[in-house]
Every structure is written in C-alpha cells, then in structure tokens.
Amino acid sequence: MKKGSVFGLVGFILGACGxxxxxxxxxxxxxxxxxxxxxxxPHIR
Known part of the structure; x- marks a missing residue:
C-alpha cells in the first residue's frame, strides 16, 4: 500500500468515528x- 492510501484510510476511519x-x-x-x-x-402562582 502507498503512504497516501494509508493516511486516507486513517482519515476515513477518524471521520466515520467523528x-x-x-x-x-x-x-x-x-x-x-x-x-x-x-x-x-411549571408551577404558576
């Protein structure tokens, strides 16, 4: 996997959790x- 796809996956997981x-x-x-x-x-006098 590329670094960009890993960061995208982490961002997607964090976004879903949020x-x-x-x-x-x-x-x-x-x-x-x-x-x-x-x-x-409400107690109205």
Missing amino acids: AAISITAIVFSALGLVFAKRNVR
Missing part, C-alpha cells in the same frame, strides 16, 4: 429535551 459521535450527541440532546419537557411541570 460522524457517529456527533450523531449520538444529537440524539441524546434531543432525548434530553423531550424528557425535560415531559417531566418538568
């Missing part, structure tokens, strides 16, 4: 918003 982490973060933040809206009942 995308998976960002998607997971977006999903968890959305779930957090949903559960926060569901559980919090």
Whole structure:
C-alpha cells in the first residue's frame, strides 16, 4: 500500500468515528429535551 492510501484510510476511519459521535450527541440532546419537557411541570402562582 502507498503512504497516501494509508493516511486516507486513517482519515476515513477518524471521520466515520467523528460522524457517529456527533450523531449520538444529537440524539441524546434531543432525548434530553423531550424528557425535560415531559417531566418538568411549571408551577404558576
């Protein structure tokens, strides 16, 4: 294998990991918003 293809493969793996982490973060933040809206009942005096 050439050096360029090795660096390209590493970059692709790092990019895929970054995308998976960002998607997971977006999903968890959305779930957090949903559960926060569901559980919090504002006390209006």
